[in-house]
Amino acid sequence: MTVTEFTPFASSLGGALIGVAAVMLMALNGRIAGISGIVGRLLPPYAGADPVGAACIVLGLIASPLLYQAATGAPVVQTVSDQGGLMAVAGLLVGFGTAAGGGCTSGHGVCGIARLSPRSVVATVTFMATGFATVGLMRHVIGG
Amino acid sequence: MRHAVNFLVGLIFGLGLLISGMANPAKVQNFLDLAGSFDPSLIFVMASALAVTFVGYRLVLRRERPVLAERFYLPSASIIDGRLILGAAMFGVGWGLSGFCPGPAIVSLPLLANGTLIFVPAMLAGIGVARLRMQGKASRADPVAQAE
Numbered sequence: 001m002t003v004t005e006f007t008p009f010a011s012s013l014g015g016a017l018i019g020v021a022a023v024m025l026m027a028l029n030g031r032i033a034g035i036s037g038i039v040g041r042l043l044p045p046y047a048g049a050d051p052v053g054a055a056c057i058v059l060g061l062i063a064s065p066l067l068y069q070a071a072t073g074a075p076v077v078q079t080v081s082d083q084g085g086l087m088a089v090a091g092l093l094v095g096f097g098t099a100a101g102g103g104c105t106s107g108h109g110v111c112g113i114a115r116l117s118p119r120s121v122v123a124t125v126t127f128m129a130t131g132f133a134t135v136g137l138m139r140h141v142i143g144g
Numbered sequence: 145m146r147h148a149v150n151f152l153v154g155l156i157f158g159l160g161l162l163i164s165g166m167a168n169p170a171k172v173q174n175f176l177d178l179a180g181s182f183d184p185s186l187i188f189v190m191a192s193a194l195a196v197t198f199v200g201y202r203l204v205l206r207r208e209r210p211v212l213a214e215r216f217y218l219p220s221a222s223i224i225d226g227r228l229i230l231g232a233a234m235f236g237v238g239w240g241l242s243g244f245c246p247g248p249a250i251v252s253l254p255l256l257a258n259g260t261l262i263f264v265p266a267m268l269a270g271i272g273v274a275r276l277r278m279q280g281k282a283s284r285a286d287p288v289a290q291a292e
Contacts, residue, residue: 002170004183011188014164018189019196021157026201028149030210031217033157035247040271045279056147060154061250067155068162076162079170080257086241091249091263093238095270098246100278101231102221105245106157108232109190114197115218122224127236134240135176 001139002079022111029053034107035061036098101127146212158251164189167251169243169259176240231274 022033031053041054065076081087098104101123103112108127112120161167166189174183209215239245244252244263252260 001173001177001181003181004165004168004171004174004185006183007165007185008188011164011166011185012192014160014162014166015189015192015194016196017156017160017163018193019160019200021153021160022193022197023200023204024149024156025153026210026216027204027207028211028213029146029153030213030215032219033153035157035245035250036271039246039250039268040275043268043272043275045275053147053150056150057154057157058250060151060156061158061247062154062253063151064155064158064251065162065167065254068159076167076255078168078252078255078257080244080252080259080263081169081242082258084258084262087259087262088266090238090242090244091266092270092273093234094242094244094246094249094263095238095267095272096274097231097233097235097238097270099231099271099274101228101235102219104235104247105239106247110193110197111201112219114194114201117219117222119219119221119224119228123228123232126229126232127239130233130236131176131240132178134237135173136179138240139177140179 018106018110022106022114025057026111032107032111034103034111036095036104037102037107040099097127149212157247160193161248161251167248169248172243172245172248173240176243 025031025033038054038057041049041051042058069075101108103120103123108120108123113124165171165185171183171185174181175186205216242259242263246267249260249264249267253264
């Protein structure tokens with residue numbers, strides 16, 4: 001495992017930007033900033049889903065590391081697992097789970113809780129619990 | 145104009161993920177590792193994002209409609225059912241295994257890590273399969289409510 005530094009200030013600033021983006025999207029276009037839902041809108045069926053709008057958000061997300069690197073002059077620090085099988089299974093679980101559960105960290109965890117949606121509170125507690133359990137098992141029981 | 149806003153929202157959201165450290169799967173997994181190399185940074189990301197959104201939504205949702213659209217598209221589902229809980233539980237397992245949730249995975253695409261290039265297509269496939277299943281069920285029963 002890679003040890004990471006505790007970054008309360010950068011993390012609070014980044015979190016505030018995520019909040020600003022979510023409020024902007026609601027104020028101007030009337031949409032929830034849930035990324036799993038936005039990515040889902042790229043796929044059929046398109047009834048009322050505004051796939052072009054969703055694609056523009058996704059393009060903005062993809063452009064962000066390029067802007068970040070251009071502005072800071074430093075590469076984005078990131079450690080991504082190289083285990084192909086594990087990443088494939090994880091991707092399937094994240095995609096299927098967020099589509100079935102109607103949201104992810106942003107849609108339920110930020111936007112939904114901000115609306116005091118009981119569904120989002122339950123979903124967030126649930127995915128946090130299984131997230132903690134998965135990393136705990138992986139690192140301390142199975143050994144990783 | 146609406147699409148320029150969409151692009152800008154994606155850009156700001158992505159910068160937020162990058163600056164906060166949430167786009168680094170190692171940091172997310174260390175947050176989820178209470179018994180080991182616990183990194184509490186993500187509490188600050190969530191708390192800060194939530195505080196801004198909570199206040200902002202209260203101001204915005206007082207309006208009759210958004211500035212550039214005809215209405216607010218708010219999720220209509222209110223039932224807490226097995227699908228919500230099972231879906232969220234599966235998501236959490238995948239999140240723990242990889243350190244990726246959907247936003248950071250998309251933001252990571254141009255950084256071209258091997259794991260990302262496997263994760264994102266698998267995630268799209270998972271979303272597609274879930275939607276096909278829900279569509280099949282919806283055509284047999286009542287239409288399902290839209291996603292959050």
